[in-house]
Amino acid sequence: MEELVARIKGFFPYMNPRSGQLELARLVYESVVGSKILLARYPVGFGKTAAALAGALASGVPRIVYLAHSKSQFQAPIREAARLVDRGVGLAVVTLTSKKDLCLFPRKLVTEMDYDRFARFCLLKRVSRECPYKDTIESLEVPQVLTVSLLRRLGREKQVCPYAVAWRALEKARIIIASYPYLFDLSLLNILVEKGRVNLSETLVIIDEAHNLPTFISDSLSSQLSESTIRSALREIQRFGGQGFLEIREALKSFLLLLDKKASEEGEEIPAEVFLEIAPPSTSLNLLAQAVEQKTGTVSAVWYVSEFISKVENMPGDTVLLALDEHGSKLFKIHFYNVSRIARKVFQSIRSAVLLSATLPPADYYTAVLGIEKDKLLEVTYPFAWGENVELTITRGISSRYVLRTGELYKRYARLIDAIFAEPESLHVLAVFPSYSFMMEVYPFLKARPRLMERHDTALDEILNFLLENRKGLVMIVAWGKFSEGVEFRALKKNLIDTIVIAGLPVPTPSPSNQRLLKTLKDATGDWKWAWNQVFLYPALMKTIQIIGRGIRSETDCIRVYLLDERAAEPEALGFFELYGIAPRVFPEN
Numbered sequence: 001m002e003e004l005v006a007r008i009k010g011f012f013p014y015m016n017p018r019s020g021q022l023e024l025a026r027l028v029y030e031s032v033v034g035s036k037i038l039l040a041r042y043p044v045g046f047g048k049t050a051a052a053l054a055g056a057l058a059s060g061v062p063r064i065v066y067l068a069h070s071k072s073q074f075q076a077p078i079r080e081a082a083r084l085v086d087r088g089v090g091l092a093v094v095t096l097t098s099k100k101d102l103c104l105f106p107r108k109l110v111t112e113m114d115y116d117r118f119a120r121f122c123l124l125k126r127v128s129r130e131c132p133y134k135d136t137i138e139s140l141e142v143p144q145v146l147t148v149s150l151l152r153r154l155g156r157e158k159q160v161c162p163y164a165v166a167w168r169a170l171e172k173a174r175i176i177i178a179s180y181p182y183l184f185d186l187s188l189l190n191i192l193v194e195k196g197r198v199n200l201s202e203t204l205v206i207i208d209e210a211h212n213l214p215t216f217i218s219d220s221l222s223s224q225l226s227e228s229t230i231r232s233a234l235r236e237i238q239r240f241g242g243q244g245f246l247e248i249r250e251a252l253k254s255f256l257l258l259l260d261k262k263a264s265e266e267g268e269e270i271p272a273e274v275f276l277e278i279a280p281p282s283t284s285l286n287l288l289a290q291a292v293e294q295k296t297g298t299v300s301a302v303w304y305v306s307e308f309i310s311k312v313e314n315m316p317g318d319t320v321l322l323a324l325d326e327h328g329s330k331l332f333k334i335h336f337y338n339v340s341r342i343a344r345k346v347f348q349s350i351r352s353a354v355l356l357s358a359t360l361p362p363a364d365y366y367t368a369v370l371g372i373e374k375d376k377l378l379e380v381t382y383p384f385a386w387g388e389n390v391e392l393t394i395t396r397g398i399s400s401r402y403v404l405r406t407g408e409l410y411k412r413y414a415r416l417i418d419a420i421f422a423e424p425e426s427l428h429v430l431a432v433f434p435s436y437s438f439m440m441e442v443y444p445f446l447k448a449r450p451r452l453m454e455r456h457d458t459a460l461d462e463i464l465n466f467l468l469e470n471r472k473g474l475v476m477i478v479a480w481g482k483f484s485e486g487v488e489f490r491a492l493k494k495n496l497i498d499t500i501v502i503a504g505l506p507v508p509t510p511s512p513s514n515q516r517l518l519k520t521l522k523d524a525t526g527d528w529k530w531a532w533n534q535v536f537l538y539p540a541l542m543k544t545i546q547i548i549g550r551g552i553r554s555e556t557d558c559i560r561v562y563l564l565d566e567r568a569a570e571p572e573a574l575g576f577f578e579l580y581g582i583a584p585r586v587f588p589e590n
């Protein structure tokens, strides 16, 4: 054991790792040796990345793929890998983000495009030879840690697309820091295997912020067509086709009418036949798009519409076409819900994986939603000291269940929030609602003043200023919005929130895709309650922990939390809170 600890220490980016970090590194090491999938619940600021990399490198596994979602998540593995190189550990590290992030055309032009549009843009620039950068490179001497900015610099120097540089460097890389689609979009995975020569059976995958993994996989395999793109396509046809293409124009107007009629916050399912019955043939749209692109030299909105129609024509059985209203923007979305079909293949092919996050649901969830074999899973939870700083009170006798939502229920929620706000200890109260529409229903009955409600364009600074300017105040946000995760209500080195009211368990909406997933899991197991827990309860509880985390940003922070929903007092939920060291008190509504 001492020998192993010494070996692991040799791969830590700094001299004196904490004992908890050494323990995590050892578990990662053992997961690789035993070909396991490790679920590791460790708090924010623990140093998970350094520990996971140390265990991985010590195990001798030939390839480590570190998956990160956002640009900020790429920073930690790059920083730790660079420190290791500085310590003299021989390593080649490549960052593999999307081609769009690496493109050398002006950032302003590229950033505004979504990925499909960018892919078309890149194709047009290459075919027309407007892109001056070569797409292959013969030989390459690269720094040991190849970041996005270095790739772009090398690309400019050598007049080669940085994406081609990244792929070339990949062959020799021990650590690949990549975005999710490289593993979970099977066409990109094939490229990774063939072009990057990655032998999956000898690869460890580390997934950061893994609580979001099902959503990330689903999002990266879903497509959408917005109302504004349809309108742009109509304008293009008007501009380049005059009064011609009447049928196509009428069809696009019918799309807009359909969106107007059907789009909702949860998403209304549109049978593919209904959509295709009014859609113009994607082939004729495609020809029209090419004509527009030849004239303008830029990506055509008509092309975008034609691509979406062809995707609907080829929709796999585990997707659903929805009409959605996202904060006032209407769109069609092909939503991929059967994440386990893809994830299972990936987890069966790789040698081992480590799923890292402060909030991970129980192992059962990963078997159900990601299709990971039960006997491959290992689970570890770091004793969450911060749980002791959370005073959680759960209220029985009230619930935000859909079937109970009436005017009277919204009034009761408003009364409870007002009562908590009136307590002398409540100075800065964060009220969190399960959805925007639920918040709007409660809002008129609330008496608490002053108050600030999250809007679509609310910025964090606005909330911080409100909290700093008012000795007492109520901030209202939505659980699945932008302020419930990854933000800090902190200023002048202190947390500004002292009380959180979760006004209804943030259960995901019973959207058609969630209903389909529920049915898939129920049919597979025959256990409706178990399936419901995986699709609705555990995501709601994870979201609850993340919301509570807004009140605890340092070891000295304490927070009072009122969870106004009796479903949180059920045994599965209480067991979940226990994982985080939280011991809730349960009281009736009055």
Ligand code: SF4
Pocket (backbone or CB within 6 Å): 099, 100, 102, 103, 104, 105, 121, 122, 123, 125, 126, 131, 132, 133, 135, 161, 162, 163
């Ligand atoms: S090939 Fe040209 S247009 Fe495409 S990503 Fe590279 S630099 Fe950008």
